[in-house]
Amino acid sequence: MSTVTASGLRRITTQRRLLVGLTITVLVVLFAVLGPLVAPHGQNEVVGPPFSSQGVFGTDYLGQDILTRLMYGGRIILLIALLGTAIGMVLGILIGVVAAYAGGWWDEVIMRLNDVTLAFPQILLALVVLTAVNQPKAWMIVLLVGVSHAPRVARVSRGVALGIVSRDFVYAAEALGERRSRVIVAEVLPNMNAPLLAEAGLRLTYSIGLVAALGFLGFSTDPGVANWGQMINENRLAMSTQTWAVLAPVLIIGLFTVGTNLMADGVAQLAQRGDG
């Protein structure tokens, strides 16, 4: 990430999309992180009859307070999405930069194999692996999200790296006899910041959607812990009697992804315009 200077800050504030996206994202993250501390009830506490209108949003299928569940349900999604994005970015950048830097035959083989994994819709990879698993663990979802992002990130970062590996300062470093791994870490990677940051924002958007979708499809990591995706799944049959039990988690997931998507688009525009 570029260092935050006065001019950098000014650029960010003039970029409306980035600002709006950032604000939404920060608010949702704060809600997810701080929610459990101020929640009116426990996440598995039965406060009234099912689908009643007690409290702000009413109660869900077990009589738990929906607002409370909503406050608890963001942490796990946020955690898995962030870790998954991080793994996907690191793996993908590694693959892409190595392919671009090695060039020739290596590049061809790596990117062909990469294309094979691209032939797999992301959600499909997760579903295929979860077939043979009885109760998915959180680390499995993190890995699945990360691994399914990696080939897509690799494609983008290879493209970015290709424009850098042929520049003079890379040749200069090689001529000085620097090790190849050091050339990648010290010369190539620092120059890829801006486009990769935009890609990370985009990946985070998809991660949130993917994790929530898996919860919605019934593959939640721990049935006892509230989770926005799972909340939709639990209550959707009674959507007409207790709309908020479904609508509240749907809206907050939507708000979150819209925020991160706007943010990613803002960063991409900044990166396009200049040095980012």
Place this chain on the structure above:
Amino acid sequence: MTQVATLPEPLATVAPPRGRHGSVAWLLWVARRLGLAVLTLWLVSILVFVATAALGDPVRAILGKDYTADKARAAQLSALLHSDQPLVERYLHWLGGLFSGDLGTSLASQQPVSELIGSNVVNTLVLVVVSAVVMIPVAFGIAMVSANLRHGRGDSIIQVVLLTVAGLPEFVIGILLVAIFSTTVFHWLPAVTISSSTGHPWDEPKTMVLPVLTLVLAVAPYVSRIVRSTLLEVLDSDYVELARLKGIPERVVMRKHALLNAMVPGIQVLALQLAWLAGGVVVVEAVFNYPGIGKQLVDSVNAHDVPMVQALSMIIAAVYVGVNLVADLVSILLTPRARTAISS
């Protein structure tokens, strides 16, 4: 939830053969692409097989707590999955079955997989085709309107709306539509697909509206945004300027000079989105209980029905690869420069 950041570059990835002539070169090019597609599918089949059969123990997953208690059932399931054979042998057996059309036996219903998925494949195909037919004119239309109003207020409003919709996961769009049109605000349309006697949802066209609308809303923003930015590029080009100077009305310039030249990137992003639909239908069908392969896949994963999951994911991957292949071919055919690069 789509991959718009990974636009394929057919012109860059396809090194056209040089020094050969006409049809031979074309045949070689097509053969090369077909070969790559087959290779891809073969590697995908390994991936699917290893992920479903080798990473965990499906028998244990199906039986859960009964695994130790119900030895007979465990043995029966193992026999169906041929768990006693080595992995490679099982894989080859399964691959051979794929070629001869024998997709195995469903663990959940004990019926041949091919019988179970037949009509669902048709249902999903209809859903995807109808969505594409609705989506293409809508996406291109929005792009043209937006490009017409470029740099004005209307354009920026359209862009913000598109960006917002593009950020929403497909199941969020689906459930919001259900809330608006069937359960909460209005009560116009059915929220789920009601199974009819023939098992085909289009007997009751009303039930198709929301699933199609969801897919259109999930896909159109990406296509629109790419087509618009290409249109803007083309509208700034010299030949469009010349056309304007000749006195051709802006409407005709847009239609004949700009749109045709913006087609190729449009088709590429379109193909990517259509290929994405192959995966996107999984969640959308689950939202609307639509009797297609996506819903079936989710149910099969929940039931740990390994043969069903293997067959369904191979079908989805094949569609994905096939659509990309066709898109590459069409975009080459539509780009004169690439056409001559291959045939000369």
